[in-house]
Amino acid sequence: MKETFFRSMSWLHTWAGLLVCWLLLVIFFAGTLSYFRHEITLWSKPELHSGILQSYSAQKVEQQLTQGQNYLNKQAPDARSWYIELPSTRKPYLSFNWQDFPEPGQRRGQFNQHQPSEDGQQVVTNVRDSKGGNFFYRLHFDLHYIPVGLARWIVGFATMFMLIALISGIVIHKRIFKDFFSFRRGKASRTWLDAHNISSVIALPYHLMITYTGLIALMFMYMPWGVLTNYDGDTKAFRQALNPTRVQIQPSGEPANLIAINTLLPQVRALWGDLPIKQVVISYPMDTNSRISFYQNSAQSVSEQKVAAIFSGVSGELLYATPDEHSTSRSTYDTMMALHTARFSNGLLRGLFFLSGLLGCAIIATGTLLWAVKITQKQQRQLALGAKPSIGLRLVNGLNLTLIAGLPLATAVFFYANRLIPSAIENRSQWEVHSFFITLGLIATVALIDGVSLKQSKIRWQQLAWACAALFAGIPLLNALTSPSNLWQNMQTQQWSLVGFDLLCVLSAIIMFMVARKLSSSHQQSAL
Amino acid sequence: MIVSIMSVSYIGLGLFALSMFTHFRDALKRTQTETQQHLFKLTGGLVLIGSYAAALTQYGGIYGTLILMGILTVSALLVILTLSYRPKALPFTMLICAICSGGQQLFF
Numbered sequence: 001m002k003e004t005f006f007r008s009m010s011w012l013h014t015w016a017g018l019l020v021c022w023l024l025l026v027i028f029f030a031g032t033l034s035y036f037r038h039e040i041t042l043w044s045k046p047e048l049h050s051g052i053l054q055s056y057s058a059q060k061v062e063q064q065l066t067q068g069q070n071y072l073n074k075q076a077p078d079a080r081s082w083y084i085e086l087p088s089t090r091k092p093y094l095s096f097n098w099q100d101f102p103e104p105g106q107r108r109g110q111f112n113q114h115q116p117s118e119d120g121q122q123v124v125t126n127v128r129d130s131k132g133g134n135f136f137y138r139l140h141f142d143l144h145y146i147p148v149g150l151a152r153w154i155v156g157f158a159t160m161f162m163l164i165a166l167i168s169g170i171v172i173h174k175r176i177f178k179d180f181f182s183f184r185r186g187k188a189s190r191t192w193l194d195a196h197n198i199s200s201v202i203a204l205p206y207h208l209m210i211t212y213t214g215l216i217a218l219m220f221m222y223m224p225w226g227v228l229t230n231y232d233g234d235t236k237a238f239r240q241a242l243n244p245t246r247v248q249i250q251p252s253g254e255p256a257n258l259i260a261i262n263t264l265l266p267q268v269r270a271l272w273g274d275l276p277i278k279q280v281v282i283s284y285p286m287d288t289n290s291r292i293s294f295y296q297n298s299a300q301s302v303s304e305q306k307v308a309a310i311f312s313g314v315s316g317e318l319l320y321a322t323p324d325e326h327s328t329s330r331s332t333y334d335t336m337m338a339l340h341t342a343r344f345s346n347g348l349l350r351g352l353f354f355l356s357g358l359l360g361c362a363i364i365a366t367g368t369l370l371w372a373v374k375i376t377q378k379q380q381r382q383l384a385l386g387a388k389p390s391i392g393l394r395l396v397n398g399l400n401l402t403l404i405a406g407l408p409l410a411t412a413v414f415f416y417a418n419r420l421i422p423s424a425i426e427n428r429s430q431w432e433v434h435s436f437f438i439t440l441g442l443i444a445t446v447a448l449i450d451g452v453s454l455k456q457s458k459i460r461w462q463q464l465a466w467a468c469a470a471l472f473a474g475i476p477l478l479n480a481l482t483s484p485s486n487l488w489q490n491m492q493t494q495q496w497s498l499v500g501f502d503l504l505c506v507l508s509a510i511i512m513f514m515v516a517r518k519l520s521s522s523h524q525q526s527a528l
Numbered sequence: 529m530i531v532s533i534m535s536v537s538y539i540g541l542g543l544f545a546l547s548m549f550t551h552f553r554d555a556l557k558r559t560q561t562e563t564q565q566h567l568f569k570l571t572g573g574l575v576l577i578g579s580y581a582a583a584l585t586q587y588g589g590i591y592g593t594l595i596l597m598g599i600l601t602v603s604a605l606l607v608i609l610t611l612s613y614r615p616k617a618l619p620f621t622m623l624i625c626a627i628c629s630g631g632q633q634l635f636f
Contacts, residue, residue, distance in 0.1 A: 181608050183609075183611070184612075202608070355601065356601055
């Protein structure tokens with residue numbers, strides 16, 4: 001009975017993991033990069049790197065709000081909404097944005113962003129069209145080129161398989177404590193199994209948390225029946241009850257003057273004290289039904305709950321303030337979401353989350369590589385007699401090459417595209433994204449040709465590792481040549497997001513260089 | 529403080545590793561007694577509790593727990609790499625960690 005159970009779990013672990021492993025790798029990889037979503041976005045907009053970056057200052061808020069209101073009043077009096085985004089640690093710049101009313105046939109109006117300089121004398125209006133880190137954030141759960149709804153279902157299924165693989169993995173790992181520190185090098189499948197076990201065990205709480213909360217994030221989509229029953233099928237009413245700040249008001253159509261936004265600051269400070277403000281949103285600015293919503297920068301609070309204070313834009317009357325207390329279920333959901341997104345974390349904790357995410361990628365990559373090694377071992381006798389590798393083995397090798405070696409390379413190409421595609425080109429941000437997938441497509445084509453012509457070898461891995469190392473090593477230089485500041489200047493001005501980006505690219509280049517060297521030496525040894 | 533917590537976590541996990549037969553033999557080139565095995569395990573556990581207490585004191589309940597989880601992951605990875613590439617260096621790296629931890633307590 002015990003042995004049958006163990007075998008069943010082992011089968012479940014293998015197939016639950018393998019069926020979706022390459023998709024899971026994309027999801028984990030994109031999610032891991034999303035921890036630095038705003039930092040990547042900042043790097044992707046070099047127009048903001050000089051004279052714009054500033055830190056939050058409570059003393060400057062009043063002046064910044066006045067400046068924002070005057071600017072938006074002049075630039076976009078007929079806009080649907082205005083947004084004044086105040087500087088924060090992760091988005092260290094002031095931004096005056098507005099959204100137009102949608103044109104016929106459009107779901108949403110055009111979104112415009114202008115950033116004033118630190119001294120307030122100039123405004124940057126020509127920031128390049130780039131998705132930056134938002135591409136990886138969306139790729140994580142919306143994938144790309146397929147409808148969002150379908151993508152989220154696919155991601156949900158993959159996440160469920162991941163959870164099953166994790167739990168069955170714990171059950172079948174008999175020596176979870178005895179082998180906790182064991183990494184036996186140079187022993188073919190044993191080494192890959194050790195790497196697979198280590199990457200999963202040392203960050204096991206993280207892997208369980210991120211997978212489970214990933215499912216919870218979209219639980220109302222996967223299991224809507226409770227909501228549908230309680231709200232008579234009206235999911236919009238449920239969302240409004242869940243988040244009162246999202247209640248859509250309608251404009252009255254009667255014009256009215258907007259009050260000075262800075263006059264509301266004493267009321268906001270009475271509610272929140274000296275806690276920083278993240279954003280001020282003005283809906284229907286020149287209408288009798290206008291609303292002014294202040295959003296708090298909740299910094300290190302482990303919750304996804306948006307803390308808001310909403311005022312009438314005409315009278316300045318407080319209409320809504322987020323209550324301090326929430327129901328237990330609401331708090332549980334918010335905490336789980338916060339743990340998944342890690343928006344609350346400071347630089348150190350974010351780095352630790354990032355490392356754990358990389359270990360998640362390592363679990364999947366080592367699992368698929370282990371599988372390929374095992375299939376090769378099974379076919380070794382036939383291969384030695386001159387038989388062709390099976391189609392399954394060639395497919396696994398090809399997909400491994402495309403995604404394990406391809407994802408970092410495609411990411412590097414994405415960053416190069418960000419700087420090299422001309423600003424004036426139409427659909428510029430889409431072409432950046434296309435460059436990512438074109439790279440993956442090219443590697444897949446090479447892998448396919450290698451598979452068909454029976455030429456799959458370590459040399460291809462080696463070539464891709466060298467290419468990756470070279471591209472990542474060149475990124476700080478690319479930044480220096482295509483932005484107003486370089487690594488050294490960013491260090492001097494203490495722009496740690498930009499410094500961290502360049503240094504992480506250098507670190508990636510070093511790691512890929514070591515991988516390429518290792519592959520070269522092992523290839524030479526096997527050739528001898 | 530973070531260096532201190534990480535150093536203490538490394539020491540705690542290093543002691544746990546030394547309580548295991550294979551790693552003890554690889555690191556110290558001799559076999560351990562049963563008493564030593566229990567002693568390493570007990571000390572390792574106490575040191576890890578100490579690092580958790582330090583994280584809680586410094587960063588608070590939720591934040592401290594999350595930071596410690598991450599730090600334990602990094603420390604475990606470092607202990608594994610030490611044992612895999614330079615097993616004999618483990619006692620020395622633990623000693624360096626003890627000095628780093630003490631140094632940070634004294635000077636910062």
